[in-house]
Amino acid sequence: MQAACARPLSCMCCQSLTLRNLCSPSTSSRLVATRNFQHREQCQGHTGLFDLDILISKASKGSSEDEIFQSLVNDRACDAINVSHNLIEGLLHRFKDNWKSAFGIFKWASLHSGFRHSPETYDMMVDILGKMKQWGKVRALLEEMSQRSLITLNTIAKVMRRFAGGGQWKDAVRIFDEIETLGLDKNIESLNLLFDTLCKENKVEQARAVFLNLKQHISPNAYTFNIFIHGWCKVRRVDEAHWTILEMKGHGFRPSVISYTTIIQCYCREQNFNRVYELLDEMQAQDCSPNVxxxxxxxxxxxxxxxxxxxxxxxxxxxxxxxxxxxxxxxxxxxxxxxxxxxxxAIYVFKVEMQNASLTPNTCTYNTMISMFCDHAEQSKAFELLKEMQDSGLCKPDTQSYHPLIKSCFKAGVIDSCLNDILDYMVNKHRLCLDISTYTLIIHGLCRADQCEWAYSIFEEMINHGLVPRHRTCRLLLDEVKLKNMYGAAEKIEDVMKKLL
Incomplete structure (x- = not known):
């Protein structure tokens, strides 16, 4: 094992302000032996655990939603829990990247007398299932919601976006075609949802075809054209975005600051700042002042x-x-x-200017500061900010808050002494469910640190939780395990890669 005080993280490991000091005693134990940090039991038994802790513990184990559902149904401690909407919403958020656990909890809660899922929890469950491409279960849940008249435009938006995001854009269009059978109206509001969904998934030409087919039946509004301006800019076809502004004027709508800002952002992505400055001047000439x-x-x-x-x-x-x-x-x-x-x-802006402007920092503000400190090898200050965010109550850390710190561990080569503590703190202190980007960061870092056995165990955990690794991650890990003659692991990774094709 490498020395815990290796530079440049010596301040992190030797000073009083370390993650071990920030963690409560119940979460400070080492996780090196198991390498399975995400759903570790916090202590033996259920004594002293809150309802949330009990359910997280039970729902974290099981190979299918039915197995998880049965473990919850047959557990006396779970049976004694008072089910509430806040509890279920918290659990669904906790397992938003683990559809099996989320669906097991959802079905278990449905059994409790006097409890009925709210439209919000239904929408959350639909979104989780759609994210994991469980289309059959999405359809079944929509049917159940329709029978209870719980489907809203928010539901439709989530379903459309998950279909389109999963490469099923024709199903997104089909949902719009069926919208009246689901209890909603075919109007410009619901049609704009479809346009927005398709454009965000780079299906602008398909959205345009639907627009031309339906514009005689459902009149567009200014928002319709702004959706298309954004869509054309997203696929880097800025000339069409300019033509859409002309079309917008032809329909009697005046381009807004949103219309111009969208095109400016497109030029910003291309780093064409001359056109940015020209459009700023055009906005002022059109008496359309740029906003913040x-x-x-x-x-x-x-x-x-x-x-x-x-x-x-x-x-x-x-x-x-x-x-x-x-x-x-x-x-x-x-x-x-x-x-x-x-x-x-930057510190002055964070501590003084924002306060003078009566503005409260959000998670992104803290994340930006944390990343800055890590970039300048000041990890102890990054930890101070993490603790400040925790204590302030203004906002909560997210997985992105920890990414710069994880990268610092790999950069300094103090993985065993720091990475487990960081992950323990993420999962057990802030109850964050590791997402694809966090798993990817960890696996890639471990591979580069010649810790492919550990990387493979994390890869397995990721698969078990229903997350689909990226092809690049599989390729990197496959090359590493082959070098270590881990033939069984290589075979399993290849099986996963075949499913990605």
Whole structure:
């Protein structure tokens, strides 16, 4: 095992402010032996655990939703739990990336007398199943919701987006065609949902075909055209976005700050800042003043392109025209200052300017600061911010909060001494369910650190929780296990890769 105080994380491991100090005593034990950090029992038995802890413990084990459902039904401690909407919503959020556990809990809660799922919990369950491409179960749940008249436009939006996101865009269109049988109206509001769904999944031409087919029956509104402007920009066909503005005017609608800002953001992605500045001038000529969202997007793009001085000048320009900053603006400003190496200025914005503007930092603000400190090898300050976020009650850490810290572990080569503690803190302290990006980060880091046995155990856990690894992750891990002559592991990885084709 490598020395726990190896640089540059010595401050993290040796000073009083470490993750072990931040963790409660019940979560500070080592997880190296099992390497299975995500759903470890917090202590023996159920004594002293809250209802949430009991259900998380039970629902974390099982190879199918039915097995999980039966374990909940047959457990006396679970039987004594008072089921509430808040409890079920919390559990569904906890298992949002683990459909088997989520669905087992959902079905178990349905058995309790006096309890009926709310439209919100139904929508959450539909979304979780759709995310994991469990289309048959989605359809069955929609039928159940329809019988209870619980389907809303929010439900339809989630179903359409999951179908389109899963490559089933024709099913998304079919849902719109069937919308009246589900108790909703075919109107411009529901049609815009379909357009928005298709455009966000880069199916703009398909959305356009539906538009041309239905525009004589359902009249478009200004939002319809803004959806298409965004869609064309997303697929980098900015000329069509400009033509859509002309079409918008032809239908009697005036392009708004949203219309122009969308095109500006497209030019920002292309780093075509000359066109950005031209459009800003055009907006002013059209008496359509840019807003804080317009400026924030430009500042962030300039910073990503390492045009830090231009980005800071744009921030001053925004203030000079009387555009009031918001939290997202300050997040971009902090990011810019951090990338420019002006750490002290970023801290001043975070601690003083935002407070003077009566703005509260959000999770993204903290994440930006944490990432900045890690980039500048100041991990102890990153941990201080993590604790501040926890204690302030203003917002909660998410998985992205921990990614810079995980990367720091790999960079410093102190994996055994730090990674387990970080993961323990994520899962047991903040009850975060590891997502695909976190699993991917860990597996890739372990492979590069020549810890492919550990990486493979994490890969197996990921599969067991119903998450589909990326092809690049499988390829990297496969190459590593072959070098270690782990033939059984290689065969299983190849089986997973075949399913990805």
């Amino acid at each position: 969202i317009t400026f924030t997007g430009i500042i962030f793009a300039l910073a990503k392109a390492e045009n830090f001085e231009e980005a800071l000048q744009m921030a001053e320009r925004m203030k000079s025209v009387g555009c009031k900053p918001d939290t997202l603006f300050y997040n971009s400003l902090i990011y810019t200052l951090g990338r420019a190496g002006r750490v002290h200025d």
